[in-house]
Amino acid sequence: MTAAQIARQQQTFSNDSLSRLYHSTVPVPLGVEDRYVIFADLHMGDGGKADDFLINAGMFAQVLQEHYLAAGYSLxxxxxxxxxxxxxxxxxxxxxxxxxRIFNRFNRAGRFFKLVGNHDMSIVNARLGGYRVGQALRLSYNGDNIFIFHGHQVSRWFMQHNRFVGLTLKYIATPLRIKNYEVSHNSRKRFNTERLVYDFSSRERLLSIIGHTHRPLFESMSKVDSLKFELEQLCRTYPQAGADERSRIETQIARYRGELLDLQQKRAPNRDHTSSLYNEHLVVPCLFNSGCVLGKRGITALEIANGRIRLVYWFDRERSSKYLDDLSVTSQQLGTSDYYRAVMQQDRLDYVLSRIRLLT
Structure with missing residues (x-):
């Protein structure tokens, strides 16, 4: 079988799988005043050295309880x-x-939704602690749809051979303390997952939110894409700027160029995947990814609140103070703790959804 034939089979499987999932999921109305926060890929373990969740568990608990629960968010x-x-x-x-116990507090308030991924697929449709574990969630907003699912559903391998993957992790990876890298640290698999979800979402004219790859995406753009976009916007602004503004723009450009070069050097062995994922002149902003809770310096999440969608980054200033020194990013301290929330990207939800409709 040729590579082209394999790709076509993969595309067909992905489209059929996501279409069945989408049409079998009952929409939940989303109002302008509603608030949701989306986290993915906690990978909670037993608290031992092989537990990836351990590094950010304290931050995650405090952020949930003192910020999102207190502010009336649905989780x-x-x-x-x-x-x-x-x-x-x-x-x-x-x-x-x-x-x-924090999950249960959200659930008792009627503000809790738990979906499965490939690492916890065995509990799909189960009732745990009084709540049902589902496969997907659809939010209906002014006639448009937001489709939330983990992302492994595009892969025939994960859907059909997940038990084999689990046995490999349990009896080989865990004893050797190897972390969860099967998709998140394989740029080709990550690229393929995102491309398949992007194709489905743009064709169906809906906004999809996934996890699985551990890579945050906002309006179908990765951090590399976003940095290139910001550099272009700063260069366009520069000629008309005054002296003080030019100095600020030059500083921002130097910082963004440094970040971009660092990212490209890290991904040098997989250079094909450092450019835009979609290789299109016009990118449809239909794909979002909340990232993961396993970051070395913090946690990423997506918020939908008051008619806006945001990619946020929670970090511990004892591990990183990068965004405290960045004047272009507003960081909000959580009480008197060492934890801060930085808004990395945001946009009006109606604007994003209208662009999806008009550009497809």
């Missing part, structure tokens, strides 16, 4: 919440009982 956990391919559910629930 969406978009897959790979528990690392069931490595650890028993009972051990996870015992270790992170405090986190589950």
């Amino acid at each position: 969406i956990l978009n897959g790979d919440v528990e690392e069931l391919q490595r650890f028993p559910l009972a051990a996870i629930r015992t270790q992170w009982s405090g986190i589950y």
Whole structure:
């Protein structure tokens, strides 16, 4: 079988899988005043050295309780919440009982949605702690649709051979303390997942929010894409700017260029995937990814609130103060803690959805 034939089979499987999932998911109305936060890929374990969740568990609990619960947000956990391919559910629930108590508080308020990923697929449709674990969520906003699902559903391998992957992780990766890198650290698999979801979403004229790849995306753009866009906008502004403004723009351009070069050097072995994912002259802003809770310096999430959608980054200033020194990013401290929330990207939801309709 040729590479082209394999690609066509993969595309057909992805389209059929996502279409069935989308049409079988009952829409939930989303109002302008509603508030949602979306986290994905917690990979909660047993608290041992192989537990990827351990590094940010304290921050995650405090952010949920003191910010999102207190502010009336609904919580969406978009897959790979528990690392069931490595650890028993009972051990996870015992270790992170405090986190589950926070989940239960959201649930008692009617503001909790839990979806499965490929690492916790075994509990799909189960009722745990009084809430149902589903495969997807659809939000209906002024006639448009927001489709939230983990992202593994585009892959025939994960849908049909997930048990084999789990056995490999449990009996080989976990004893050797190898982390969860099967898609998130493979640029080709990550690119392929995002491309398949992008194709489906642009064709169906809907906004899709995934996890799975651990890479934050906003309006179908990665950090590399976003930096290139910002550099272009700054260069356009520069000729008309005054002396003080030019100095500020020059500083911003130097910083963005440095970040871009660092990212490109890190990805040098996979240079084909450092440019725009979609290789299109006009990118449809239909694909978002909330990133993950496993970052070395912090946590990313997506917020939908008051008619806007935001990509936010929660970080510990003891591990990184980068965004405290960045004048282009507003950071908000969580109480008197060392945790801060930075808004990385944001836009009006109606503007994003209208662009999806008009550009497809």
